[in-house]
Amino acid sequence: MKEAITEPKSRKTRAGRPISGYAYTYSGQKIPDEQVKEFIMEEISGDGYPYGYKKLTACLQEDHKLNINHKKVYRLCKELDVLLPQRKIVPKHPRKLAKKTKVTGSNQLWQMDLKYGYIAGTDRFFFVISIIDVYDRCIVGYHIGLRALGLDALRTLKQAIMARGVLDTDELILRTDNGPQFTSNHQYLVLPLP
Numbered sequence: 001m002k003e004a005i006t007e008p009k010s011r012k013t014r015a016g017r018p019i020s021g022y023a024y025t026y027s028g029q030k031i032p033d034e035q036v037k038e039f040i041m042e043e044i045s046g047d048g049y050p051y052g053y054k055k056l057t058a059c060l061q062e063d064h065k066l067n068i069n070h071k072k073v074y075r076l077c078k079e080l081d082v083l084l085p086q087r088k089i090v091p092k093h094p095r096k097l098a099k100k101t102k103v104t105g106s107n108q109l110w111q112m113d114l115k116y117g118y119i120a121g122t123d124r125f126f127f128v129i130s131i132i133d134v135y136d137r138c139i140v141g142y143h144i145g146l147r148a149l150g151l152d153a154l155r156t157l158k159q160a161i162m163a164r165g166v167l168d169t170d171e172l173i174l175r176t177d178n179g180p181q182f183t184s185n186h187q188y189l190v191l192p193l194p
Contacts, residue, residue: 019075023068031066037076039064044082052084053077101173107166109134112157112176114148129153129181131160131174140164153181 022030043059044051051059056077057070077083103109115128127148131141141160143152157174166172176182 023066023072026065026067031064033076036060036066036068037080039066040073040076040080040082103135106133106135106138107164107172109173109175110140110160112153112174112182114153114179114181116148127152129156131156133164148181150181 022032023036024030039060040056043056043063053074054070057068057073060066060068060073074083101109110131110133112129112131115130116125117128118124119126124146127143127145129143129148129152130139132138133140141156141163143156145152161169161172
């Protein structure tokens with residue numbers, strides 16, 4: 001007896017809930033997707049089309065009183081081929097990658113980090129900003145407080161430089177984890193970038 005070898009059928013149907021094909025107004029009236037597509041084309045025909053699908057959703061909800069989801073508007077815009085290209089987000093401050101450097105003495109490479117802990121019974125946190133010298137593993141500066149802002153990190157760095165008597169800060173490398181305290185505008189105003 002020969003067994004018939006059959007190839008599995010390619011599945012063209014979508015998994016999950018089927019597309020309804022209509023939307024509702026806030027009063028409960030059904031509006032077919034074709035009419036919603038016409039509303040979308042009306043919205044983008046004027047104003048120079050500055051909208052993405054989320055703003056189009058808000059316009060459809062306000063102007064046409066549609067109870068419509070942004071995901072449905074995205075799907076309809078994709079069917080109409082009117083989606084705008086996704087913009088690239090450029091970071092405000094470029095991140096510098098750490099170089100592998102050979103540390104031969106103190107005050108060449110410092111690392112700065114922020115830790116926090118819970119104060120029992122007060123529903124508050126405390127923060128510790130610490131700076132460690134990589135060569136001799138000594139804490140050269142620290143800040144303990146109920147907040148940890150960019151100014152606190154900068155003040156801690158200045159105190160560490162004065163406490164260690166560092167005269168030439170051009171030779172000193174400070175490595176951080178690029179947290180918000182260490183990439184704030186205060187750091188960039190005071191510390192020169194190489």
